[in-house]
Amino acid sequence: DAGVTQSPTHLIKTRGQQVTLRCSPKSGHDTVSWYQQALGQGPQFIFQYYEEEERQRGNFPDRFSGHQFPNYSSELNVNALLLGDSALYLCASSLIGNEKLFFGSGTQLSVL
Amino acid sequence: DAKTTQPTSMDCAEGRAANLPCNHSTISGNEYVYWYRQIHSQGPQYIIHGLKNNETNEMASLIITEDRKSSTLILPHATLRDTAVYYCIVRGTGANNLFFGTGTRLTVIP
Numbered sequence: 001d002a003g004v005t006q007s008p009t010h011l012i013k014t015r016g017q018q019v020t021l022r023c024s025p026k027s028g029h030d031t032v033s034w035y036q037q038a039l040g041q042g043p044q045f046i047f048q049y050y051e052e053e054e055r056q057r058g059n060f061p062d063r064f065s066g067h068q069f070p071n072y073s074s075e076l077n078v079n080a081l082l083l084g085d086s087a088l089y090l091c092a093s094s095l096i097g098n099e100k101l102f103f104g105s106g107t108q109l110s111v112l
Numbered sequence: 113d114a115k116t117t118q119p120t121s122m123d124c125a126e127g128r129a130a131n132l133p134c135n136h137s138t139i140s141g142n143e144y145v146y147w148y149r150q151i152h153s154q155g156p157q158y159i160i161h162g163l164k165n166n167e168t169n170e171m172a173s174l175i176i177t178e179d180r181k182s183s184t185l186i187l188p189h190a191t192l193r194d195t196a197v198y199y200c201i202v203r204g205t206g207a208n209n210l211f212f213g214t215g216t217r218l219t220v221i222p
Contacts, residue, residue, distance in 0.1 A: 004155070033209065042199060042212030043156065056208040090155050099144070099203065101210065103155030 002027060004104035012110045013081050021076040021107045024095030029056075033101065034066060035090040043090055049074055050096055054066040078109075086111045094096050116200045121217040124194075130187040132199030132216050137181040143204045145176060147185045149196040150215070156199065159185065192218045 049068035
């Protein structure tokens with residue numbers, strides 16, 4: 001049983017570019033959440049998707065957007081990249097009503 | 113969600129019990145205490161959670177004080193692979209997000 005998978009594992013972009021990160025949830029899960037983790041900090045909640053809709057959003061600007069597909073996989077898009085967007089981006093999946101989150105290993109994004 | 117306070121770092125000898133404290137003095141009645149850990153270069157991993165009773169699973173035990181203002185995560189026999197950052201999180205029922213602080217960096221020493 002595959003866990004949460006994220007791609008790519010590493011990515012280098014330049015300021016102003018756009019990036020798309022992908023996440024496949026654990027089998028049987030229907031909810032996907034995205035977190036940003038800066039170096040030395042704990043993960044910060046970006047948003048959560050369920051039934052292809054954004055359910056809740058953290059304190060992130062509109063440059064951060066997402067999507068969930070009918071197969072429950074998800075994408076995180078970041079436009080107009082800033083140096084401060086350099087971080088580990090984590091995807092977590094869960095089953096609605098079950099509080100336990102399963103995390104992927106993340107995508108390390110570097111913005112130069 | 114209530115905020116938590118944890119020590120920045122702790123050491124534990126291999127084979128001994130690791131006791132990681134967490135203060136959550138503003139916790140409300142419907143909020144659970146969750147513990148996750150993050151091993152270097154991996155995503156966080158769920159360990160255990162509880163409301164007011166002590167809980168035990170194959171990974172750890174969670175002891176919550178009677179007034180629920182603090183808790184302790186116990187790893188009964190720490191191994192080198194338990195070296196990680198441990199996060200104590202308080203979360204309300206139905207809340208969609210986890211608020212991670214900076215956690216406790218546990219180092220298990222051979």
